[in-house]
Amino acid sequence: MxxxxxxxxxxxxxxxxxxxxxxxxxxxxxxxQTLYNPCELHSPKLLDNCVELCEALQTHIKNNEKIRIMGDYDMDGVGATSILYLALTFIHARVDYDIPHRIRNGYGLCKEMIDKALDDNIKAILTCDNGIACHEVIDYARENGLYVYVTDHHTPSSVLPNANLIVHPQIGAYPFPYISGAQVAYKVASLLLDNSKALKKKKDNLRKYLLQLSALTIVSDVMPIASADEDLSQVNENRKWLKDGIKSIQTEPDWHLKMLMDYQEVNQETFDEQSIGFSIAPAINAVGRLHDAKLAVDFLTTDNKEDARRACSFIVFLNEERKDIKKQTMERIHLDESTSVNFIAQEGIHEGIIGILAGAYMNENNKTTLVMTDCMVDGQKAWKGSARGNSLINLYDTLQDIDDRKHLLYAYGGHADAAGLTVLDENLEEFKQEFCESVEKQEQGKVIEKTYVQIHNRKERLAFVEEIKKLKPFGNGLPLPIAKMSFNVSRIDLYYKSNHAKMTQYEMVFDHGKKSFPALELWLFGGLKNVKPICNEESFTMSDNVQRIMERDSVTENEAREIRAETYQRKKDKKANVNYLIEVGYTDFNGVGARYNVLEVDKA
Structure with missing residues (x-):
């Protein structure tokens, strides 16, 4: 790189x-200019078939017919399901919901869900965050007398499913096509509420909660919150949508979200896009990864606070369990650094975290990564995988080419930088060879190039942070800036249990004639091995806590060394100049201030 x-x-x-x-x-x-003054939200009536869908739903309600929402198991699908369920319940529909199980059913509608709906005397299926690619299942539902209404945002193919109505931002003349599934659901819900005769205050209270839920998915589903393109920038409603949602959560969070924030110790007043990306969305996603996503919808839609507390507690537990499973799994996996592709096929990896692992390994060494675990498909042993790319190749096109030439894939899908696939066990070795060779051939001669701005001193750093505050929120379309800074590091702490490294330097500050030396702590999470080479005996004095751990925990020296902490204190007569490449943000988890995420370090 x-x-x-x-x-x-x-x-x-x-x-x-x-x-x-x-x-x-x-x-x-x-x-x-649209970063500071983004465009307003577009009318739901501009969304093709949105008016017609609301009219059709009203007809089902009038006829006392049962409606079932069928969503997805991630934050976007859970949010969309909750939004539609709350809106339809509000207008007295006979409505319930179903979400496929990640492992038993896989993504999208399946025949088993349709059969269950038929057994339950459902009249109409309303999808959200899925459905646009479910041609065969929708045909099956229609053949059995069900009405099927699709709301989705995933890229449609040239042939659309045979649904009664399709509401999709990329179909028709909607001004901005890049919104999430929950945002599409919010458009439908808004129109349903507009047509409701309920008191305005009640509608406004519900609409506020639905806005908050939909805003979460702009971050979780990585929707563009800024557009450099002049034409797109004038119609990109996501930035205003997210800013309004964050402000609403900061001032008047719905009690469901407030409960989840409290359980995760997320500060309400300083809630921002980082709070969503690192706390709220992973917790909701963990439910679908390790359990059943319907629990997350139950939590977000219940009126019973005691039920909500139990569900919330379990959601937070599942999120911690997800972290533990990831950590334990990564400890068992040893990457082959000599290869140009991270190809990991190992039995027993939890299927719910293979995407997380693929992303983690890709970020670790910037190599195209595929993580696979064993499963059963139609009574045969198979391997289910998740791939993450480094932007040098198109993963979906790569899989499509392999399947067209060799017919080795049982199933696959995705896009340029992320894909999912299933391979029968008998084809695994040949597929591995084809995939690795294809990636190596396509990436040959290409170089990942990343950019940074140079920060020369403390004054420039603080001024830069002030600009970042003005430009929030950051995300897709407006990534956090990367800056290069240099310091004479005073102390380095290495934590072997967590694999983190902390580097401390002191800056000279004059304030009203008084001189002080405040500490600036910079963390490289998971980067202990990258910092270790800087810690030489010539410049530093080392101490550790091995003996203290042995006495405290009654463990052997080798066991204590596995979880030790080392402190390297710079010698008074030495210098230890270090260059940092830092992703600079402004957020709050433990206090308001700048956030410095160290990406790389080396000796100056």
Whole structure:
């Protein structure tokens, strides 16, 4: 991977480093204005078939016919299901919901869910965050007398399913096609509430909660919250949507979300996109990964606070369990650093975390990664996998090419940088060879290039952070900037149990004639082995807590060394200049302030 310092400005903002970053992202004088003053939300009536769908649902309600919502098991699907269920319940529909089980059913509608609906005398199926690719299952449902209404946001093929109605932002003339499944659901729900004769205050209270739920999915489903393209920037409703949702949660969070925030110790007043991405969304996603996503919908839609407390407690437990399973699994897996592709096929990996593992390993060494675990398909041993790319190749096209040439895949799907697949056991070795060779051939001669701005001193760093505060929220379309900074590090702490490293340096500050040396702590999470080479005996004095652990825990020296902490204190007459590449943000988990996520370190 090559790092390149940015040096081109275009006068977009006064701060030189932020100007360099925004210029690199492609913003113009016109599109940058939408970062500060984004466009309003578009009318649901602009969404093709949205009016017709609401009319059809009202007819089912009038006829006292049962409606079943069928969602998905991630945050977007759970959010969409909850939004539609709450809105339809509010207008007195006979409605319930079903969500496929990640392992037993897989993604999307399945025949078993349709059979269950028929047994339960359901009249209409309303999908959310899925359905656009479920041609055969929808045909089966229609043949058995069910009405099927699809609301989805995934890329449609040239042939659409035979549903009664399809509401999709990429079908028709909707102004901005890149919204989540829950955002589509919010559009439908908003129109249903508009047509309701309920008191305005009651509708507004529900609408506020639905807005909060839909805003969460803009982050969890990585929807674009900014557009450098001038035309798109004028119609990108996601930025205003997310800002309004965050502000609403900061000031008046619905009690369900407040409960989940409290259980996770997320600060309400400083809630932001980082709170969603690192706390709320992973907790909801964990339910579908390790259990049954219907529990998450139960929690988000119940009126009973005691039931909610029990569900919330279990959701947080599952999230911690997910972290433990990931950690334990990664300890069992040993990457072959000599290969150009991370190909991991190991029995017993929990199917719910293979995507998380693929992302983690790809981020660790920037190699295209495929993680596979054993499963059963139609009575045969098979391997289910999740792939993550480094943007050098298109994963979906790669799988499609292999399947067209060799017919080795039982099933596959995805897009450029993420894909899922299933391979029968008898084809695994041949598929591994084909996949690795294809990736190596396509990536040959290509280099991952990342960019940074140079921060020279404390004054520039603080000014840069102020610009970041003004531009929040960050995300898809407006990634957090990366800065290079250099310090004479004073102390390095290595934590072998967590594999983290903390580097402390002291900055000279003059305030009203008084001199002080505040500490600046920089963490490289999971990066102990990257920092270790800096810790040489010439510049540092080392101490550890091995003896203390042995006495406290009654363990052997070898056991204590596995979980020890080492402290390297710089010698007074020595210098230890270090270059940091840092993702700079502004957020709050333990207090308001700048967030410095160290990506790489090396000796200056």
């Amino acid at each position: 090559n790092w390149k310092e940015l040096d081109k400005t275009s006068g977009l903002v006064d701060n030189v480093q932020m100007d360099e970053w925004l210029t690199h992202l492609g913003f113009s004088q016109k599109s940058i």
